[in-house]
Amino acid sequence: MADATATLRVFRGDAETGKAVDYEVPLTPGMVVLDAIHSIQANQSPDLAVRWNCKAAKCGSCSAEVNGRPKLMCKTRMDSLPPDQPITVFPIKTFPVIKDLVTDVSWNYEVNKKIPAFKPKPNAEWKMYQRDVDRGQEFRKCIECFLCQNVCHVLRDHDKKQDFGGPRFFVRTAALEMHPLDSRNRIPLLREQLGIGYCNITKCCTEVCPEDIHITDNAIIPLKERVVDQFYDPLTMIVRKIFPAK
């Protein structure tokens, strides 16, 4: 292992021009891709740009495409990748490249502003049972790495950034909508401004989530069903007219 090396094929460039550059990196036990990138920075190319913070899969900063798969570099072990070919490390594809592996993800923060914050019910009793917050706790695990946003084909291939919120913000909306004390109705927002109808539930977001949040089954589909309740199911709409929610 001491003499073993790996070749990393890293994207170098910006939004205008760029190319893949090969680097030979010595391997060490337990090494992750982010270690290899740091090794390149320290020994070969100090101007290589990479965004990272915790190196513990909790800050969500080091998202990249490793061998074409959206991953956190700090959570991807070098020994999990085929050693016989160069390992490609590219910036996440959905967002504009600033430099090398760093992309501009600020669009996500603009989407976040569209979602009305938590507003408690009047005279809410501030006591909650575990069974009422289980669902929300799963969604709170999100570290905002935006890998789900990156892999979602609605954003990645169709660039519907004007009309579509993306999986991350369906997770956030689900956490608020399923909150036992929240009083707001974000379902019209989901249908119109966040464009949940664009999602065709192909589950790529769930597949890449490093926090193992069941984004599609536990957030998006339940929200789609709530949209059906309010906009597409005549039976539920009649029942709601007769027995309005208190």
Next chain:
Amino acid sequence: MADSSTLKGLTRFGSTQRRDAWWIENLPFIIVFGGFLAYATWRAIENNYFWVAPYLSPFYSPLIDPHHHWWPFSPAFLILGGPGGFRITCYYYRKAYYRAAFAHPLGCAVSEGHRGYSGERKFPLILQNVHRYFFYVVTIILAFLWYDTVVAFNFNGHFGIGVGTIVMLVDVILLTTYSLSCHSLRHLVGGKLDCFSCTTFGKPRHAAWRGVTILNEHHMFWAWVSMISVGLTDLYIRLVASGAIRDIRLL
């Protein structure tokens, strides 16, 4: 979008940097679901060998107007729209055929190229929102399938068990489990609630939601095994009805 020249090459249809065989997961769907669709259509058109006492094929149950008093076509066409629609609008099957048949996307992080896309916002795909109505229809059909299964224990007025009885029993259990693992049912029994503790019957609804959730976690599995079982059940009854094989009485 990441749009420098090196990255532009990744926007062509089917292009990806992935090295694993991502396309393999589409193959079972194309082969098995495509095969099932072809077989079910052929069997519905065939309009024969669907009944051999005491077994009735699930493709023809409930059996409506088999003697063509008012419906000139195969009776299977009167009911297959229910289970068919339930599967077509099922959240699992949608994932599978959007990938395998529509290539939206072909695979995760595999480029679709620059094709038009409106998701499930416009006709006809906006009709996916009626999934829960197909659930209501298949629930009624399931009641008939359970009735048929009880009848399959009745051999000329005497209790008995044949291989066909077991086949039908396994099939109806798998179909029921698939229906009980439905995302729409999960929503209707409790998922629509924000607060289980603040609602009338909140505890039993939470228990029901938990139960459906446990099944729902394996919705894809139940979708596959129930589809295969219903096809094999029909095939078994067809083979017995046509005289190709004999049903073995176990009891």
